Amino acid sequence: MADDPIHQFQISKWIPIEVGGLDFSFTNSSAFMVATVATAGAFLYLTTSSRGLIPSRLQSVSEMSYEFVASMLRDAAGTKGMRFFPLVFSLFMFVLVANMLGMIPYFFTVTSHIIVTFALAMLVIGTVVVYGFWKHGLKFLHLFVPSGVPKAVLPMVVLIELISFLSRPVSLSVRLFANMLAGHITLKVFAGFITSLSALGALGIGGAILPLFMTVALTGLEFLVSFLQAYVFAVLTCMYLNDAVHPSH
Amino acid sequence: MFVAPAFAQESETHSETGVAHEAGGAFPPFDSSTYPSQILWLAITFGLFYLFLQKVVLPRIGGILEVRSDRIAQDLDQAARMKEEADAAVAAYEQELATAKAKANAIGQEARDNAKADAEVERKRVESSLDKKLAEAEARIALIKDAAMSDVGTIAEDTVGAIVQELVGAKVDKSAVSAAVKAARS
Numbered sequence: 001m002a003d004d005p006i007h008q009f010q011i012s013k014w015i016p017i018e019v020g021g022l023d024f025s026f027t028n029s030s031a032f033m034v035a036t037v038a039t040a041g042a043f044l045y046l047t048t049s050s051r052g053l054i055p056s057r058l059q060s061v062s063e064m065s066y067e068f069v070a071s072m073l074r075d076a077a078g079t080k081g082m083r084f085f086p087l088v089f090s091l092f093m094f095v096l097v098a099n100m101l102g103m104i105p106y107f108f109t110v111t112s113h114i115i116v117t118f119a120l121a122m123l124v125i126g127t128v129v130v131y132g133f134w135k136h137g138l139k140f141l142h143l144f145v146p147s148g149v150p151k152a153v154l155p156m157v158v159l160i161e162l163i164s165f166l167s168r169p170v171s172l173s174v175r176l177f178a179n180m181l182a183g184h185i186t187l188k189v190f191a192g193f194i195t196s197l198s199a200l201g202a203l204g205i206g207g208a209i210l211p212l213f214m215t216v217a218l219t220g221l222e223f224l225v226s227f228l229q230a231y232v233f234a235v236l237t238c239m240y241l242n243d244a245v246h247p248s249h
Numbered sequence: 250m251f252v253a254p255a256f257a258q259e260s261e262t263h264s265e266t267g268v269a270h271e272a273g274g275a276f277p278p279f280d281s282s283t284y285p286s287q288i289l290w291l292a293i294t295f296g297l298f299y300l301f302l303q304k305v306v307l308p309r310i311g312g313i314l315e316v317r318s319d320r321i322a323q324d325l326d327q328a329a330r331m332k333e334e335a336d337a338a339v340a341a342y343e344q345e346l347a348t349a350k351a352k353a354n355a356i357g358q359e360a361r362d363n364a365k366a367d368a369e370v371e372r373k374r375v376e377s378s379l380d381k382k383l384a385e386a387e388a389r390i391a392l393i394k395d396a397a398m399s400d401v402g403t404i405a406e407d408t409v410g411a412i413v414q415e416l417v418g419a420k421v422d423k424s425a426v427s428a429a430v431k432a433a434r435s
Contacts, residue, residue: 009277011287022285029283030290037298044306051313053320059313066310086303093302094295110291113277115284119291181278 005188009112009181029116032101032108040097065093069234076238080245087127088241091120092234099180099226103219111229112180114173121173124237132244143247172236179229183222190215405430 015026044065047058055063069089073081095111102109110116132140144161145154193211197204277283406427413421 006276011277011280011283017286023282024286024289026290027283027286029287030294033290033294037294041298041301041306044302044310048306048309048313051309051316053317055313063310063314066307066314086299086307089307090295090299090302094298113283113287114279115281115287116291119288120295123295177278 005185005192008108008184008188011113028108029110029113032098032110036094036098036101036110039101040093044093065089072235073238073241076235077242077245081238081241084127084241087123088234088237091124091237092230095120095176095233096227096230099230100223102180102184103223103226109180109184111176112184114177117173117177118169120176120233121169124172124240125169128240128244131241132247135244136247140244140247143243147248168236168240172233172240176229176233179225183218183225187215187218187222190218402427402430402434405434 011027011029013025013027014031017024017026043058044062047056047062050056050059052059066089069092070082070085073085073088077084098110101107102112132143136142144158144165146157146161149157190211194208194215197208197211200207406423409426409430410421410423413426
């Protein structure tokens with residue numbers, strides 16, 4: 001069982017809860033969601049509690065993440081988009097910390113489950129649609145009708161725009177989910193090679209050096225991917241929110 | 250949500266879900282029986298996280314950054330004001346220096362003029378005294394010359410008398426000699 005690379009994604013119930021035939025159990029996934037939120041929240045809260053005019057190292061990490069997300073959102077959606085700053089910042093921090101916690105051995109990776117990433121993506125797209133219609137009414141539909149397109153090809157263009165809009169939540173969620181899932185499986189497989197090769201005696205131990213190096217390198221790569229995917233998720237969120245703020249192309 | 254019917258079936262077929270799935274080897278991320286729990290707990294945790302950040306953390310960090318940028322702007326203002334003051338002080342100093350220099354020049358010029366005038370007066374005094382001395386000396390020279398000239402007459406008469414006496418061998422009349430000398434000298 002321990003060699004099974006899929007085992008790490010198994011969800012196990014810690015506190016069974018069932019309401020109306022639906023299973024709302026507190027699982028290891030739930031526990032790591034709580035851990036993610038607690039870690040991120042505690043870090044941001046505690047490092048800024050001194051409100052230093054000259055920031056300590058940890059305080060400047062919090063400030064840097066704040067300014068990083070703020071400039072990302074301002075570049076993509078302008079100052080009007082800054083009202084979504086808490087949402088984008090929460091998403092970025094949640095995904096980043098969940099990915100990073102998942103890198104610790106034996107820890108569960110919350111973002112390796114498609115339903116979690118899909119729910120986050122739907123939150124983004126839902127915000128875009130609701131805010132777009134609330135702010136601009138039917139003018140929000142101009143999003144699907146680029147100006148300056150000849151009448152003859154307009155239906156085609158609208159169809160393409162519509163499909164691309166509908167595929168956004170899918171691409172947004174699958175990108176994050178697949179990256180985390182594939183990365184963790186690859187790590188597990190290479191790490192599994194080490195143990196199974198070294199069980200073969202002296203020659204095997206010599207041969208196990210290669211997957212060991214591979215595992216070390218992949219671990220570094222996975223840390224990069226963890227950050228990068230959180231960044232990509234936040235950037236795309238900013239760009240989609242820009243459509244809600246400025247619907248006409 | 251849209252997963253609910255599918256989930257309802259799932260939970261009927263596997264009533265002891267957790268164990269059954271582990272044994273069955275269904276790919277966990279696609280096991281829809283875990284979806285309601287994950288969605289619920291994600292909503293709870295992420296919702297609380299969002300509220301906490303929005304109400305507490307982000308205003309705080311925003312405040313820190315704002316206070317800092319205000320402080321920096323204030324410090325820059327103060328620095329600019331101080332620089333202005335320093336510039337004004339430098340200008341005042343330059344002004345003071347220029348007036349002092351002008352004053353020093355004026356004093357120097359005055360002193361030089363005074364010294365020149367004094368020297369001129371002294372020179373004139375010395376010159377006039379020298380002139381007086383010169384005149385005196387010239388007068389004395391003239392006096393001495395006259396005396397010498399008159400002496401020359403008597404000496405010439407004596408000498409002529411002696412020479413004539415030697416040549417002729419007889420006493421010569423003194424008045425005739427002096428008349429002859431007088432005629433030769435004039």
